[in-house]
Amino acid sequence: xxxxxxxxxxxxxxxxxxxxxxxxxxPRTRRLSHxxxxxALAALNAGLTFSLAFALLSVTTFAHSHHFGVLHxxxxxxxxxxxxxxxxxxxxxxxxxxxxxxxPFLWRFHSVHHADAELDVSSGVRFHTIEVAFSFLARLAxxxxxxxxxxxLLLYEAISLPIxxxxxxxxxxxxxxxxxxxxxxxxxRMHYVHHSRHQPETDSNYASGLSLWxxxxxxxxxxxxxxxxxxxxxxxxxREWRSLPGMxxxxxxxxxxxxRDGKPESEP
Numbered sequence: 001x002x003x004x005x006x007x008x009x010x011x012x013x014x015x016x017x018x019x020x021x022x023x024x025x026x027p028r029t030r031r032l033s034h035x036x037x038x039x040a041l042a043a044l045n046a047g048l049t050f051s052l053a054f055a056l057l058s059v060t061t062f063a064h065s066h067h068f069g070v071l072h073x074x075x076x077x078x079x080x081x082x083x084x085x086x087x088x089x090x091x092x093x094x095x096x097x098x099x100x101x102x103x104p105f106l107w108r109f110h111s112v113h114h115a116d117a118e119l120d121v122s123s124g125v126r127f128h129t130i131e132v133a134f135s136f137l138a139r140l141a142x143x144x145x146x147x148x149x150x151x152x153l154l155l156y157e158a159i160s161l162p163i164x165x166x167x168x169x170x171x172x173x174x175x176x177x178x179x180x181x182x183x184x185x186x187x188x189r190m191h192y193v194h195h196s197r198h199q200p201e202t203d204s205n206y207a208s209g210l211s212l213w214x215x216x217x218x219x220x221x222x223x224x225x226x227x228x229x230x231x232x233x234x235x236x237x238x239r240e241w242r243s244l245p246g247m248x249x250x251x252x253x254x255x256x257x258x259x260r261d262g263k264p265e266s267e268p
Contacts, residue, residue, distance in 0.1 A: 004157045011162035015121040015169040024172040024188065024227055028118050033242075035122045040244045042125035045132045052136055059140055060149045069147020085152040087210075090160070092142055094213040096135065097206040106134065108251040114202065115241060115250065117232025119195055124161075124168035128251060160209045167191035172227075182211050189226045190214075196223070197230045 028034065063069055070088075071081055100110040109131040116123045143153065167186045178189045186207050194205040204221035207213045214220035223229055240246045 004154060004161055007158050008161040008165065011165045012121055015165055015171060019120060019170040022172045023170045024192070025119070025170055025231070028120065028170070030118070031120070034118050034120065037242055037244055037247070038116070038122040038126040041127070041129070041247055044244075045125075045127060045129055048129060048132060049136060052133075056136070056140060056143070056153075057150050060143050063144035063147070064149050069144055071147030073147070082152070082155075085146075085148050086156050086159070088146050089148065089152065089156040090207075090209045091213060092146070093160070093208040094206050094217070096138060097208065098219070100131070101203050101206070106131070109134070111233060111236075112247050112250050114195060115233045115236040115247075116195075117237055119168060119170060119192070119231050121165050121169040124165040126247070129248065130251070163209050184211065185209060186211050190220075190222065192226050192229050192231070193221050193223050195229070195231045197232060197234060201229075 064072075071085060074081075074084075076084065100106040109128040112128040112131070113123070113126055116126055139153075143149070163185050167188050168191065169188060171188055173181075173188060175189070178187045181187045182190045186205070186209065190205050190211065193201045196202055201221060201223065204219050205214050206219055211220070236250065241250050
């Protein structure tokens with residue numbers, strides 16, 4: 001079994017159970033249908049990436065065989081090269097995520113992820129298929145330029161996917177534990193701010209794995225009372241947008257999906 005899917009499946013099972021026992025937000029009334037819709041979209045995306053994987057393998061193998069890319073130019077010891085590869089991938093994910101918020105065209109597809117007002121562990125795999133395709137195409141250019149290979153990517157995703165599921169989970173961690181963890185990785189209380197309906201909060205906390213990037217690039221933001229955050233996007237709560245067809249069609253709807261820019265319910 002692919003180690004990425006194994007670690008993700010284990011994390012999902014544990015977090016699904018944990019958030020059932022200690023939810024941050026009010027217990028969900030439609031957890032199974034929510035899980036089913038999000039996983040249907042994730043399965044569609046998995047099929048797409050699997051069908052395109054050969055292209056990524058070919059491009060990165062060609063670049064590696066010709067000693068092309070930043071890591072090849074540095075000629076570092078193997079263990080340092082692998083560590084730097086993971087850091088470069090995580091930094092790239094930060095900037096790609098930030099770009100999806102800055103460019104209106106990309107936001108239209110990324111907004112499908114943010115429209116999920118019932119945030120839980122399954123929300124970590126809810127991304128529009130066209131967003132996934134754009135991300136894949138960007139990686140076709142970025143990975144060779146950085147000198148990264150598919151094994152680098154597989155290890156990075158085996159580590160990062162459980163973290164992504166963790167910080168999307170509806171899990172009430174003790175505040176002290178969340179505070180300690182977010183010095184290193186993105187935590188639920190940190191990422192809930194990113195899913196706020198208040199735009200300045202939505203446009204913060206872009207990191208996927210290490211919280212370092214938000215601190216370094218000045219996009220780190222917290223809310224004092226995380227449980228008071230209103231999640232999702234205005235006008236996208238109705239049932240039609242929660243189904244798989246609705247999620248796929250949502251970016252093409254005429255209504256702008258940007259979050260509101262008023263004051264949040266309570267300031268930090």
